[in-house]
Amino acid sequence: MASLSELLPREAIRLEVAAADWRAAVGVAGELLVTRGTTTGAYTDEMIRNVEENGPYIVIAPGFAFAHARPSPAVRRTGMSWVRLAEPVAFGHETNDPVTLVVALAAKDSGAHTAAMAALARLLGNPETEAALRTAPTPGDLHRVLAASEQPREPGGGESAPAGGQSARASGQSAGASGPAVQKILTVCGNGVGTSLFLKNTLERVLGSWGWDQHITVEATDTISAKGKASEAAAVLTSREIAATLGDVGVPVKVVEDFTSAREVDAVLRDTYDV
Numbered sequence: 001m002a003s004l005s006e007l008l009p010r011e012a013i014r015l016e017v018a019a020a021d022w023r024a025a026v027g028v029a030g031e032l033l034v035t036r037g038t039t040t041g042a043y044t045d046e047m048i049r050n051v052e053e054n055g056p057y058i059v060i061a062p063g064f065a066f067a068h069a070r071p072s073p074a075v076r077r078t079g080m081s082w083v084r085l086a087e088p089v090a091f092g093h094e095t096n097d098p099v100t101l102v103v104a105l106a107a108k109d110s111g112a113h114t115a116a117m118a119a120l121a122r123l124l125g126n127p128e129t130e131a132a133l134r135t136a137p138t139p140g141d142l143h144r145v146l147a148a149s150e151q152p153r154e155p156g157g158g159e160s161a162p163a164g165g166q167s168a169r170a171s172g173q174s175a176g177a178s179g180p181a182v183q184k185i186l187t188v189c190g191n192g193v194g195t196s197l198f199l200k201n202t203l204e205r206v207l208g209s210w211g212w213d214q215h216i217t218v219e220a221t222d223t224i225s226a227k228g229k230a231s232e233a234a235a236v237l238t239s240r241e242i243a244a245t246l247g248d249v250g251v252p253v254k255v256v257e258d259f260t261s262a263r264e265v266d267a268v269l270r271d272t273y274d275v
Contacts, residue, residue, distance in 0.1 A: 004116040005147040008080040008103075012036055013139035016086045022056075022099065023048055026067045029083045029104035038079035039106045046072060047104065051091070054190040054223075055241035059093035060198055060259035061124060063134075068105040068194035070222075078108045080116070082142070084134070094240065095257045101134065105194050114197060119149045121201040124260040183234040184217050185272075188226040188242055196220035198259040199237055206266050235272045237265070 012032050019025040030044025046069035051058060059065045081104045088098030103120070123129045129145060136142035187203060189196035200220040207213040221229060223245050230236060230249035238246065240255045254268045269275070 002078065002116060003150050004080075004119040005143060005150060007078060007116045008082055008143075008146060009036075010139040010143040012038075012079065012081040013142055014082070015084045015136070015139060015142070017083050018086050019083075019089055022051070022065070022089050022091045025065070025083060025085060025089050025099065025102045026051070026104070029067055029081045029102045032081035032083070033079060033104060033106050036079060036081070038075070038077055038081075040074045040076070043069060043072065043074035043106055046070070046074060050190060054245065056091040056093040056097075057190060057239040057241040058195060059091045059096040059099055060195050060239070061261070062096045062258065063088065063098065063100045064096070064124065064260070065091055065099045065102045066105065066195050066198065067102055068107065068191060070191045071107050071109055075106045075108050078106060080105050107194070117194075117197040118201045119146075121198050121260060122205075123149050125202060125205075125262055130260075182215055182217070184219060184232055186226055186229060186233045186236045187218060187220045188223060188236055188238040188246065189220075190242060190245075191222050195239070195259060196222070199256060199265070202259060202262055202265050203237060203269070206262050206269055209262075209266075210269075237268060 014028065014032060017028050019028060026047050027044055030047055033039040033043065034041055047067045050069045058067055083102045085100045085102070088100045090097045091099055123133060129149065132145045133142060136145060185203065187196045187199040197220045200218045203218050204213060207216055223242060226236060226246060227249055230251050233251055235251055236246065236249060236253045237256055238253065243253050243255050246253055252272060254272055256264060256268055258264050
């Protein structure tokens with residue numbers, strides 16, 4: 001499985017880029033994928049169309065957009081690009097605009113990039129490394145921050161979440177003395193290969209800090225699949241835009257604004273389980 005620094009080489013990083021609007025910003029990120037031979041130009045159009053059709057749900061944290069589309073023939077191999085804008089642009093997101101960082105993902109399938117997504121979620125969820133990424137003066141400096149994330153980490157790194165309680169209740173089910181029964185939570189995005197993985201990784205970190213990771217599994221999926229899988233889940237966590245698309249799926253649908261924030265996900269999880 002490819003690492004973050006392998007999927008995002010320094011040649012795919014551009015800093016202080018001028019972009020007139022969000023389409024131009026995504027266009028620059030897409031052009032870097034094309035230049036590297038990762039995609040054809042058609043994939044850039046698909047990333048833009050994804051936002052036009054599903055809304056700005058790809059703006060998953062303040063100032064950060066994660067551009068992507070479904071795996072398609074336009075993707076030649078899995079890869080990523082990184083664009084830091086000279087001036088922020090608006091994507092139309094209610095809480096996370098304006099955007100200064102656009103990271104693009106082209107996925108050949110749904111599995112090759114999962115480890116890289118986990119690494120990036122940890123980096124952006126840690127205030128120190130997030131600041132280092134936003135201020136790195138050169139692509140080489142930024143790439144070194146990415147590569148450093150792949151070294152063995154000391155326990156307790158990253159943004160911490162408050163410890164969980166010992167009782168839980170979701171969908172009318174009560175926990176036993178040993179903690180909650182085995183349940184599933186779905187994290188959902190438009191395509192199931194990008195932003196939902198970010199939220200999945202953050203949620204799994206919080207569950208681990210609670211000691212509930214043996215009792216609750218997390219599955220990242222897309223909007224179409226989520227409607228069929230919702231009956232198997234205790235809850236759905238997603239963006240405001242995707243929640244509106246899903247509608248009533250028979251289980252609680254919880255909105256998360258910042259997919260990289262362990263504290264926000266912790267609060268949503270407490271609300272879901274009445275902790």
